Amino acid sequence: MFKPLECWIGLRYTGARRRNHFISFISLSSIIGIMLGVTALIVVLSVMNGFERELRERILGMISHATVSAWGEPMEDWQAVREAVLSHPRVEGAAPFVEGEAMITRGGEVSGVLVQGVVPALEGEVSEVAHQLVEGRLDDLRPGEFGIVLGSELARTLGVRGGDRVTIVAPEARVSVAGITPRLRRFTVVGVFEVGMYQYDKGIALVHMEDAARLFRAGEGASGIRVRFDELLAAPRLATEVAEMLPGVYSVRDWTRHHENFFRAVQTEKTVMFVILTLIVAVAAFNIVSTLVMVVRDKQADIAILRTLGLSPGSVMGVFIIQGTIIGVVGTALGVAGGIALALNVENIVPAIEQLLQVEFLPADVYYISDLPSDLDWGDVGRITGLALVLSFLATLYPAWRGARTAPAEALRYE
Template sequence: MIRPLPLFIGLRYTRARRRDGFVSFISASSMLGIAIGVMALITVLSVMNGFEKELRERILGMVSHATVNAYDGELNDWSGLVDTLQARPEVLGAAPFISGEAMLTRGGEVTGVLLRGVDPALEGRVSEITEQLIAGNINELRSGTYQIVIGSRLAQRLGVGVGDPLNVVTPEARVTAAGILPRLRRFEVAGIFEVDMAQYDSSVALIHLDDAQRLLRLRDGITGVRLEFADLMEAPRLVRDIALSLPGQYLVSDWTMQHQNFFRAVAMEKTVMFIILLLIVGVAAFNIVSTLVMAVQDKQSDIAILRTLGATPRTIMAIFIIQGSVLGVVGTLIGTAGGVALALNVETIVPAIEQLFNADFISGDVYYINDLPSDLRLHDVWRITLAAFGLSLLATLYPAWRASRIAPAEALRHE
């Protein structure tokens, strides 16, 4: 088989048994460092992707893709608006809601909550709350019955279950013979939901839309309309279209605006983590410089003989670029294979380690979630692989250039 001369000699130098064992050690450490760096980078980015995806799904299971609110804080004659929004082809669901703050009391326990009035018949179109119920039924929220659905952590704090009573206290004051008192109403727990996020499990309570109107004295008004789109990533564009097409003045926002700072922080963390871990790959890749510098020093007589036989400086440079690139390619491939395997199985490996050491690495009391998710994305694998190979190739240029500048007569003088 006829192969190009630089490729033939470069591969032979890679396979050859070196007289200096230290050179071989540095080559192996460079290859191992690249492999570990690539594997860590793929695994960490996959975990961060999984973390972002899990949070987005859980947050959007409680909030909507978009909301339409009135400028004055209260929407009247809103049924026509709901029908108009529901008729749009890109809108999968539209549901009215009322939002307000309140306190829940039970015995000596008092806690603040975000009180949300919903229509049980329409709520399933814009949220996944019905799928998150662990007890009870959201359809028990009937007008005038004063039923309430609360989060699991909130139920534990108040010590209540389905069928137990609790008091809802709103900041709307009422004047009585005894003075000005806050409005208080006794509710019965109709259901308990759990989304595994303390932000919602401990601070959100749902009641019927009509009960919320009575409790907050909104008459027939609502806070706004929640929307569900076919593609949540298209929400910013669709919100702009809806805002321009609606008659009258409305405040229209999407989930990226409501949680903009949070998801921007996650994206920044991913970028910073990518750069930090890429430095590990860079350090390992530039160990190739040391390997090739010593290899060039060891092969000076070979370089001189090749030059006298007619090899050009470009040929000599290509030989050592190929030799160093082989180290980078092998290390990158090993790291990629290990990273993909680890990322695909991290959800199994971490619980096994936790069980082995009887430890809880991801506590739901500290973090938003209580497990370690992973979302392996092909474009991340390609980006990391190409970056590692690019750094490895860059590390070969200087030693290869030095090899091409060796003068044959000077190299053979001491032979």
């Protein structure tokens, strides 16, 4: 599209020292604006990716990649279903569970809780909760001993620690000669876990699966089976494959459906931030319009002479397109370099700033994620780079077209 002559003149105009310092200032401000906009886009999206990764890992520390359950009834043949699930080549683990809502009390403290009955020997195949314990061990949950592992916030609310006893109140009442009475069961605290998500640390308690089955009268059945695949992001597709191969009709829900609204909100927030920060790049890119319009006016005599020497209007457009594109390329390159450098080191830079200013941006007693995580996505870097270059190129078209329409006779009349 561009011939050597247009490239040479465009490069010469870009590198030449202009008589009009205001034009040079606007060119520099355009480069700096594009650089800052691109840097901000890369850093902000990397930090948001980091927060999403942290939240996803903490959520998946308590839930599995997928859950198989019967339709509104206990899964009596869970052993056969588990064997069928494990026969899938990409399933790494499967564990049964019994689940039910209840009230937990100690003294005058009462709190709602989701009681999950697990098999300690199998739970490690599908979740990371065994590695999240700050007190006790998951293996301390033994059938018939009615031990319980509480979330850290729940334990703090109830004021309990290892060895203390709590009371679980099941929602189903018991009918006896004394009338209708709630079903109660005393449990001994054998451990405390801390995932870092308030809804889990405050609202979940783990017991042995057999004890949960007795509490909720589930008999020999299970509420379902948790499944772990070899690839997290492939869970939606693999869950469908597992559902098709099961011996019967079961509901199979992957982790994205369990927290669909949450992750959709995170994705929407990322999209909104991308659009907002793109406007910064757009404003800086369209400063190129002002720069080139003034350059065209400043170089009218040069354009007229080149036209009289035989340079075509298309070639004149090429000269100014190249000049404006160089500004965009330089600004984008500097912004990408700065953005990558900051995104890769933000976890070290923020603590240094906090220490220097004696402030704490994310207090640990307020935020569960007290560090500023960053996860640089090279796909985001590529999209941001392409967007900045496209905007810079589009900004050159109108001034270049105006320059190509310069009439040589009119431009040279007063020279």
